[in-house]
Amino acid sequence: MQLTDNTILITGGASGIGRGLAEAFHKLGNTVIIAGRRKALLDEVTQANPGMHAIELDIASAASIQRAAAQLTRDFPKLNVLINNAGIMPFDDAAGEIDEDTMLATVGTNLLGPIRMTSALVGHLKQQPRATIINNTSVLAYVPLAATAVYSATKAALHSYTLSQRFMLRDTSVRLQEIAPPWVNTDLIVKSDDPRAMPLAAFIEQTMAALASDKEEVVVESALPMRNNAGPNEHALVNEFNAYIAANPIPVQ
Template identity: 75%
Template sequence: MKLTDNTIFITGGTSGIGRALAEAFHKLGNRVIISGRRKALLEEATAANPGMRWVELDITDPDNIRSVAAHLIREYPGLNVLVNNAGIMPFDDPAGAIDEDTMLASVNTNLLGPIRMTAALVEHLKKQPRAHIINNTSVLAYLPLATNAVYSALKAGLHSYTLSQRFALRHTNIQVQEIAPPWVNTDLIYKGDDPRAMPLDAFIEQTMAALATDAEEVLVESVRPLRDNPGAGEHALVMGFNESIVANPIPVG
């Protein structure tokens, strides 16, 4: 995508990847609007980046999504980029009982949220000379992590939806891109110095460089071998990956 002259709406812009992407686009002179539930962080991020705008949004709430979309179209008629980034990563146990509320929050945030947000803005995006929908999935869409089984399945679902969306929009001005991050050092699980987590700065640098191309999938180098479809070797790959996590668990909280 062209990295300049855009009006960009980012869900989940209060922290982590969303905030860092917002700042990277802002530095390039784009008009950036961030969103999230934590108003104090929206205010803090926009105060630190003069010109950046914010709107409160709970992505699990369909009415809120519709009203925010109407606000965006009214206030920012040049809006041409949607970044579906908001997400949560609850732990679960596919070998045991599932907490209903946690599971529903995950479904509503990680899969239905981006689907609803896109549906609310897509007709507007079609009217722009050039437009982009960027869905933030995860490497776990391709390689499920058994300690976060619902999350992994929902990210696989968002990847699948992205493929359908790209096909359905192929004759329009809208380009559909997917960012599939590796483990990045943010608050998503816990922010620490785990050497397995990619530093946020390095992730953003590689991601912005890949976004500048027309790549359908925006992948940092470390994700490529995991993304490559292992075919019938998938089972061994998934078992080996999860055994490595069992041997060296991800600290919770």
């Protein structure tokens, strides 16, 4: 994608990868709008980045998405980039009973949210001379983390949806890119500074460079083995990865 002269909406833009992308695009002179549920956090980010805009949005609510889309197209008629970044990552137990509310919240936020957000804005995006939709999935779409089975499944589903949507938009001005992050040191679960997590600054730097290349999939070098795992023998790496995590748990406190 072209990295300048854009009007960009980033869901979940007040923290973690979303905030990192928002600040990187803001520094390049783009008009950036961050969206999220926590007004205080939105205000904190916009105050730290003068000229950045914010809008309250509950990505798990279809009604909130429709209200936000109407406001965005009215107030930012040049909106031409949508970054579907908002997500939650609760732990679960696929071998036991999964809490119903947690399951629905994960699917509603990580899968239905991006689908609804794109659906609400795609008509507007197709009217722009050039536009981009970026879906933030995860390498766990390819090598699921068994302890977050529902989260991993939503990311696999969003990857699949992205492939279909890219094809369906092939004859329009809208391009589809996908970001598939590895474990990045953010507060998605807890910001633990675990040495196994990729530093956020390094991830943003490499991701921005890859976005500029018009790659359909943006996968940082350290995550390529997981991205390339798909195939008839994929279970071997999935089992090896999860056995390692089970023996070396992710800190959650």
